Amino acid sequence: MNKKYLFSAILLCSPMLLLAQEHAIDTVFVFDNQLDNSRKVQKISKLKEEDLLKNTTNLSEVLRFQSPVNIKENGRGMVSSPSFRGTTAQQTAFIWNGINVNSPFLGQGDINNLNLLGYDQLEIKSGGGSVIYGSAAIGGTIHLNNELTFNKGFRQSLFMEYGSYETVNTFLKSSYSDEILSVKFSGNYSESKNYYEVPEKNYQNINGQYQNKNFNLGVAYKIGSGNTLAWQTQHFSGSQHYPTTEFGSRSKYHSDSFRSTLSWNFKSKKIQNILRLAYLEDEFQYFSTIEKPKSSGGTSEVALLKNDFNYSINDDFALNIITDYQLNKGKGYQSGITDVVRNAGAFAALLRWSPHQKYYFEAGIKKDIVENLETPILFSLSGRHAVNHWYSLIFNLSKNFRYPSFNDLYWQPGGNPDLKSEVAHQVELGNNFKYRNLSLSLSPYYLRIKNMIQWVPGSLGYWVPVNTSEVESFGLESQLELKKTFGQHSAKMSVGYVFTHAINKETGNFMTYVPKHKVFGNASYRYRSAELYAQAMFTGLTYTTTDEEKSSAIPSYFVMNTGINIRVLRNQQLGIKINNLWDQVYETSAYYPMPKRNYSIQLLINF
Template sequence: MLLKYFWVSCLCACPVLLSAQDYFQEEPVRLEEVRITSSRLQDYAVGASVLEPDSSLVKLHQSESLSSLLSAASGVNLKTYGAGGLASVSLRGGLADHTAVLWNGLNIKSPMNGGINFSVLPVSFFGNVKIQYGGAATLFGSGAMSGVVHLDGNDLLGKPGSADVSATAGSFGFGAMSGSLKTGTKNFGSRTALYLQTADNDFSFKNTSRTGHPEEIQTNAGVSQLGGLQENQWRINDHSLLSSAVWVQYYDKDLQTLMTSRQPGETNQTDKSLAVSLNYKYYTASGYLTLKQGLLRNKVVYSDPAMADPQSDNNSLSWINEAEYKLRLGELHSILAGVNYTFESAESDGYRGSVSRNRVAAFVSGRLGLSGGAGAAVLSLRDEMTDGQIHPVVFSLGAEHGFLNAFRVKGNISRNYRIPNLNDLYWKEDGFSVGNPALEPESGWSGDAGIMYSWGGESFSYGVSVTGFTSSTKDIIVWLPENGGKWTPRNKKNGDTRGIETNFNFSAVANKIRLSGRIFYTYTSSVLTSSDEYDQKQMIYVPKHQMSSNIAFSRNSFYSILACRFKGERYYDYKRTLDAYFIMDASVGYRFPLAGLDADISVKVLNLTDSQYQVVAWYAMPPRNYKFTLNITI
């Protein structure tokens, strides 16, 4: 089966925009500077905190998933169901449903359950990864209530032809291979990338659910994955640019046996997905027109021999269409306006046949720049209609201002929303659960304010920022047992979040030695108001204290990286908690020429201190383990 999808990936891979910007001043439109990053993030997320993982960490995680990179490089709250299992991301005390995930500007989260598995997203497939903190529903639509993860393609016209291959072998049967080939001319660029991963995940652990905490071997946690990506860019003429991408993926995962299970599990889940994006830009002297179209197709098959109905088949389709126009009003001001039409459909054994819905949204943003490029303010509005039902208008207002050449203050306030997913609405009544077509969208407010200071010299530079944030969310959708014990979703809970983020980074260079680092700390108080036992409790799986840091050292061709992460105590139900944990990952590597090619060999030690910990209750995590990687680049 895996071989079958390898050839499908190869066939689909046949050929069929990141640079710095002054945040306070509009730039003239130049087609020569091909940018893949979202213009809305680049130009209209004024006042928001945006974090980009360090390039050295991205390089080190090229043969791994996005979940491993984000856990080492950012302040996100990553919820992982065991080794290689489902991994979801939440920001600033929100739920996983409250963080949008955009690929080439398209929201790729499932319309059925509103989620996405970060364990199946290969780092090597993305040219840019950015985490935007805070509400952004006006810019990016439903679900962007606490943050957005942006995954963008590569700048193909701005790079020379190249080829690279990477191979990794590690503990517990881990093996991964990735490779890419970039070709093209001055006006055409094409990149083909493939990714393959397998792992047994048969590690030993102490079972804390049993008397005496005996050591056991993890069962039913193996995984295999194959993916292919084809990207193309055409400079049609001096005014037009066309970009396309085709991404296919197959993922086969045995769902890890819980510590509390008395017998080894046999559950399995396979995911097959296809994502296609097409992006056309037409440039004029005063702005540009962008047309986007995307098709997302997912098939998830869940198997459990112990169930009366041992297999569940779930299929979803999203067709996304968007048009926007940016008009520059001199060097300091601009207006962005656009419309979005999204068609979503799904068919599942859990539904009464197939279901679908139509979503239409209109949005507009105005950017006002201060003279001399001293600052900027952006006001954005958005309204959405779902199957003829008009939702309330949402807005955001963000501002930034620089002073004394080193300080910058910023702030943002926004109204946000999330419409129910298809499972919430249409799950058919059975012996255990039933959906609720009468659900209302979640809605809320969020705001943040911060100050940043940066200083740079020839051999040393550093920056520090402090941001306070708050949010309030009404009508949170929660599945609870009602109607004779059947689980059904209701608009039951309200959530209030307060917190603070601090970020410190530095870089020092002396001769051929370079030392750099970053520390990111978050304090989050996220309290629920509800009519049950969770009332006035910290939201489950949201730690009050969380920290991540990394330090990188290099001298000539040698380099090393130490990445640490701390996650505080977390509730996993209304009264029980998981212990805090501290994890260290260490890597060393060496770059050298090999038969005229550029080679890079590295060794990574994960969980250096051999800590016993759980991210999600009763899912064991691996002890100390090792990975050996060889990268070759032409």
């Protein structure tokens, strides 16, 4: 039996060995327990399923229109990478149910290989988080969360979509829960011919088709009072063809990932302890010519043991101890990377103090031990003061890091085993205002990164990674939200503005693919069974070269989407959406224009 499925079978059977008759109190099992604490001192945008269904093309589209994250996408549905606050994709951590799932090979995640509709909610947290979430949590973290509810009975939902470029998107979710058992299954299949033209750029998106499927299974069981066992597993398989010219070579990329985690949650009046056992496996294959065998590839495995212990000393103080150990393995194909093994462990301690309803303070320290690498001692210091009922002040100071990836260290030719870990210091001052149905957040920040890892041309004719750059970034993240309900009418509006000034200290030039200005907005109006919504995004001039060459820069652009959802029967919702309403010609990555105006029709059935 394949070892990953054997691992899943062990995890699935384990809870059944510990059945008991007592009932726990909790009604929802949340896999990422640390987010609730982070919410007290950091701005976290939470997108629920209803928000995700407004941008069902892929995760890139959701983040582009509904978050401060900057997205660089090589055409619709293609390779895509995120960045926060002037950092890079390698300095952004993807967190799946509390576990860092960045690729050991690349040190980052490809957004469009992280299936959108396989999660119950998506949360975006700006700012450093390495004390809790480890390597790469420098600019921010993107949280892909599943949850299991109790005592809800049977629930099912089916989603179907057909759109331009022969795009098909389907999703099925089914769950059952009673007082002690919760089970949820979901599956998603998406495909698109993805052929589109942009005449103004003399561009045809040839060989741009993609296909992916995703399956999730979660189980939670309450074992007596205060004990819950939970298991979550996910399998994703996707194929992306890379766009080319009419006479160019056609290539493609295939990825396959498997994730599984077993959690034991013990909770009493003063103690909460969560023990996690996880296994992650990622495989990728690149075909430079579709008809020929793969030209490169690799397989990575991560086995993780993590314990999160929280002790309430009294009503004011709580101590949180987080320890983890992980074994990373990597095997490349045509990359010079043979069999690589890396052991890593970490110890973190956080002290939380809440002397009054108006005050909250948190201090953390962490030490990572990574085989054959030096790592810094990390820290975080946060506080919140509710000045009055309409204004609160938040302060964050942290030291974060990223250690080199397998490719950075071992790729041949070029890998550099002498690389140092990137180290970042960040300070943020959050100002939150709230008056009735109106809320406003203003968060100026300053970020400095040392030992930045960059691949540069080497003296022997190939690229090599070196610790060269020092990056300084400062800016502002802000968001205004309004919610209003009157009778059978309800309206919501959210507008965000992001200002980023990110400079390479060595050259004095602006960082590539970092727009100085970004504005994103979402508005919806609902009356009875009908909802009308609109989305808008403005992105300022974006440099694509390190010398700030304006002729090569991506011009500013404004894109707007709109749609309508109508409940045609009690449990059925029909939706129509127009993407890029004003037919804007724009790029998020040089030489890869995004589609002009396009359409989709959706059907959601809850039963």
